Amino acid sequence: MSANPETVKQSSSSLKDKLATFHSWAAVDDSTLNKGQKLAVKYFMGAVILFIFQIIFGLLAGIQFIAPGFLYEILDFSVNRMIHINAMILWMLYGFIGCTYWLLEDESGTEIVGLKYGVIGFWVLSAAITIVVLVYLLIQTGAGNDTTLWLINEGREYIEAPRWADIGIVAVMLIFFYNVVMTFSKGKWSGIAGVLTLDLVALAGLYVAGMFYMTNITHEQFWWWWVIHLWVEATWEVLVGVIMAWSLMTILGVSRRIVTTWLYIEVALMFGSGILGLGHHYFWIGTPEYWLTIGGFFSALEPIPLVAMVVHAVYDSGERSFKNMNHPAMAWLIAHAFGNFFGGGVWGFMHTLPQINLYTHGTQWSASHGHFAFFGAYATINIAFFYIAIQHWRGNVWMGSNSLNEWRWKWALALLNIGVVGMTIALLIAGYEQSFIERAIGGSTWGGYFAAQTHPSFMSAMHWRMLFGLVTAAGLGLLVWDLLTIGKGETRKAEMIIHSK
Amino acid sequence: MSENPQWASESFWKKVAVWVTAGSFLILVVLTFDTLKQTSAGGDRVPAYSVINKKIDYQFDKKLNKFMPIIDGEELLFGKEFSEEEAEQLVTLGKKTTQAKNCMNCHTLLGNGAYFAPDLTKAWLDQGWLTVGLREEQMLKFLMDPEKNARTFGTDRKMPNLDITKEEAKGIVAFLKWMSSIDTNGFPYNFTTIYAEDD
Ligand code: HEM
Ligand code: HEM
Numbered sequence A: 001m002s003a004n005p006e007t008v009k010q011s012s013s014s015l016k017d018k019l020a021t022f023h024s025w026a027a028v029d030d031s032t033l034n035k036g037q038k039l040a041v042k043y044f045m046g047a048v049i050l051f052i053f054q055i056i057f058g059l060l061a062g063i064q065f066i067a068p069g070f071l072y073e074i075l076d077f078s079v080n081r082m083i084h085i086n087a088m089i090l091w092m093l094y095g096f097i098g099c100t101y102w103l104l105e106d107e108s109g110t111e112i113v114g115l116k117y118g119v120i121g122f123w124v125l126s127a128a129i130t131i132v133v134l135v136y137l138l139i140q141t142g143a144g145n146d147t148t149l150w151l152i153n154e155g156r157e158y159i160e161a162p163r164w165a166d167i168g169i170v171a172v173m174l175i176f177f178y179n180v181v182m183t184f185s186k187g188k189w190s191g192i193a194g195v196l197t198l199d200l201v202a203l204a205g206l207y208v209a210g211m212f213y214m215t216n217i218t219h220e221q222f223w224w225w226w227v228i229h230l231w232v233e234a235t236w237e238v239l240v241g242v243i244m245a246w247s248l249m250t251i252l253g254v255s256r257r258i259v260t261t262w263l264y265i266e267v268a269l270m271f272g273s274g275i276l277g278l279g280h281h282y283f284w285i286g287t288p289e290y291w292l293t294i295g296g297f298f299s300a301l302e303p304i305p306l307v308a309m310v311v312h313a314v315y316d317s318g319e320r321s322f323k324n325m326n327h328p329a330m331a332w333l334i335a336h337a338f339g340n341f342f343g344g345g346v347w348g349f350m351h352t353l354p355q356i357n358l359y360t361h362g363t364q365w366s367a368s369h370g371h372f373a374f375f376g377a378y379a380t381i382n383i384a385f386f387y388i389a390i391q392h393w394r395g396n397v398w399m400g401s402n403s404l405n406e407w408r409w410k411w412a413l414a415l416l417n418i419g420v421v422g423m424t425i426a427l428l429i430a431g432y433e434q435s436f437i438e439r440a441i442g443g444s445t446w447g448g449y450f451a452a453q454t455h456p457s458f459m460s461a462m463h464w465r466m467l468f469g470l471v472t473a474a475g476l477g478l479l480v481w482d483l484l485t486i487g488k489g490e491t492r493k494a495e496m497i498i499h500s501k
Numbered sequence B: 001m002s003e004n005p006q007w008a009s010e011s012f013w014k015k016v017a018v019w020v021t022a023g024s025f026l027i028l029v030v031l032t033f034d035t036l037k038q039t040s041a042g043g044d045r046v047p048a049y050s051v052i053n054k055k056i057d058y059q060f061d062k063k064l065n066k067f068m069p070i071i072d073g074e075e076l077l078f079g080k081e082f083s084e085e086e087a088e089q090l091v092t093l094g095k096k097t098t099q100a101k102n103c104m105n106c107h108t109l110l111g112n113g114a115y116f117a118p119d120l121t122k123a124w125l126d127q128g129w130l131t132v133g134l135r136e137e138q139m140l141k142f143l144m145d146p147e148k149n150a151r152t153f154g155t156d157r158k159m160p161n162l163d164i165t166k167e168e169a170k171g172i173v174a175f176l177k178w179m180s181s182i183d184t185n186g187f188p189y190n191f192t193t194i195y196a197e198d199d
């Protein structure tokens, strides 16, 4: 297409106008952000959109437990569920990348090195995701050959993205690294910067472990868990430790020395238990018996760092009488500390020893834990950061006590947490019932499985899950509305906090 | 920093963090090599693909106090004896098909996946296939047209038609048969196989 330069200019300027109109409607002001933060808000907006997708497809999948004919052979359960969990992983990764870009310039004390590449990376990644989702929705499955695994779907829970997209994701991650490492190198390194960089290397390196086809399913699942477990129970956990450290320092004013020391303690405890805790997924997949002991022992220690993180967050906040410049963000950070501990630590611990996992493995029990942990640990801290970002983007407005329309963020917080905890309890009941009737008595046969699925307590649990799913969705709706409006029309500037040395 | 005891100092915990992480990772790497070796196809825990020529059962072992796969005697699949190479080819086709059709987002395999449909770890041995004689035919028919051959057991949940070809269906059956022979440390517990009635 040979475009007339004149029209190109016009359309790009009209796009600029539209963007400007949107900015003035949303009352956001780019000039209050540094370059890294401008990139960060792109990622945060992408994250919110993917979060909405996650919930829509979760609701569809949930309905299919109650009405199996719903969308049968149009959007089957497998498709809805895949998009539900893929959108979740992606929005959280978007959020984490956003958080990193957000703190990069402040922490390094210099300008981001490769902003241009970062922006290109963002659009490439977003375009790739759009294509992947369209293929999931419209093509869904393919023939049993390599072409399907390369172009349509890899068929491995959480990392279903086809191989071409895997390669794209790794390429974009390399750009991200380049930006992080080069910016810190140009500016200054700190304890937080060091932990962050090494953790990101590990996080991306692990993804590569999930990029190979294997016929031997024992080997395949062995490596698959390297990605899934060593992400959520090691590298992501340390990443949120970094984000938490930085947030406590900036919005509460805790001293750098204290947050850095805590961060090292958390790394030691988390990696010390989480790396070998990987063994709790190697009980039943064909791997040797020593994993029963190693996996059981080390994973049982995993709640310890999560307790330490609660103590840290609550103690530091209490010491400052919770005096801070961003109430919604602070509330979500506290929700994170508790959610991480209960969803990951307590719910994980309850089924982590092999003697109990023999019966709960692969039941709604796992779904109960999965929901509580991913929400409690990772949704919460990302939401906290959305609030930190929007406060700055609206010109560092007041978000302390008696801010306008406070009820919105409070109700969003309440509905989302009540919704997810409600779903967690409903799934827990279903999980106990399934472990007992299908597993212990029915011996996991197909007959045993369906006996458990048709049991009245299972069916009523599925209805409760749906109800609380709707509460969650309402909470998300309110959250999005609040993010679009909070601080608009606010004339007071944010309170200054006193930083301890 | 003089008011700080050594054990509460930043530099102390930095060293601890580095050593603990490196140590744990090193142990994991060593165990990974050992595990991969012990679980390569053809070993004790994960049988060779040609196990599809054999009779596979799953029974409680009183001495070991857990359920164990029992492999003995010949029981050909589709009336054919597969060489090691042919068997691997067929199981590979089956494994790729399970990925291409996204089985894992409804079912669990070795207990991992989704919880909308039954576990497939020992599907080959399930009494749902009625008799040993009917099993192969039932499985192929079901996989190729799950809607008409639905085994919904009162839930109305039906597996969708996934356009599985006959060759792919055979691959899946071979894959499921091979998977049922893996030593999974006694998971699932208390499973009654299709052979149990014959005893
Ligand atoms: C915030 C951190 C965590 C997240 C996000 C998380 C998430 C998950 C998810 C989604 C699953 C299901 C995987 C599947 O689809 O098969 C799972 C399984 C499991 N998690 Fe966690 N988890 C976390 C922390 C923990 C901790 C700290 C423990 C132990 C103390 C734990 C123990 C387990 C166990 C034993 C399973 C296997 C369940 C089964 O056998 O089916 N998790 N986790
Ligand atoms: C409207 C709210 C939601 C509904 C109705 C919903 C529904 C579902 C359904 C039906 C499944 C499939 C479970 C199965 O295989 O049986 C699922 C899986 C999952 N969902 Fe949700 N979900 C919702 C919100 C969330 C949220 C907020 C999160 C986390 C932030 C989440 C994380 C997950 C995870 C990790 C899995 C995989 C669990 C596993 O394999 O063990 N979901 N969800």
Ligand SMILES: [Fe+2]
Binding pocket: A229, A233, A277, A278, A280, A281
């Ligand atoms: Fe785990």
